[in-house]
């Protein structure tokens with residue numbers, strides 16, 4: 001009898017895990033840049049699902065001043081068809097709420113990007129209750145990811161490349177977060193960030209990350225294989241015969 005109950009429990013748990021995975025079956029590719037030309041190029045490839053930006057990426061493109069920054073977010077939203085993360089600069093609750101509401105009002109695709117700090121968790125909860133999408137950024141541990149999910153974040157951004165940079169396994173964090181979210185059915189999407197190369201993308205796909213946000217170079221690197229190059233050269237040469 002006890003055995004039957006145990007088997008039933010295991011089967012139910014397995015069913016729940018399978019169902020959770022099925023719900024998020026399609027992996028999304030975001031581009032991690034504020035460069036309009038690169039965003040257009042990725043969009044034209046037909047594989048782009050969204051964009052992430054941060055203050056450093058905006059500065060890299062020379063976008064300065066509040067009005068220019070807001071206009072730039074709208075320009076990005078007009079190129080893509082998916083979510084566009086725009087980061088708040090404030091670090092206090094009231095400031096994050098004011099900035100986030102202004103950002104969200106810019107365009108329906110804007111997702112308010114909020115740092116993983118105590119005030120940020122409060123702000124995520126606030127935006128969740130208002131139906132505004134959020135991306136919890138600067139996540140480096142499973143505990144932080146659990147807090148983001150409990151606050152109702154739409155996305156959580158574990159920075160895998162920066163963890164690798166300090167001799168810590170970034171991909172192991174993706175694995176841990178996947179396990180924890182699946183255990184409880186949290187709907188927060190795992191947005192693997194700080195992706196540096198194509199193997200990061202492939203490993204994230206194997207681990208079940210919902211999204212990978214990558215530089216254009218990492219996405220286009222997925223195209224490359226020497227046998228494709230030589231095979232195509234051969235086909236084209238033979239076609240002339």
Ligand code: E4P
Pocket residue numbers: 032052053054137157159161162193194195213
């Ligand atoms: C995430 O949203 C961040 O913008 C980004 O992925 C950080 O990447 P980096 O570590 O290469 O700066």
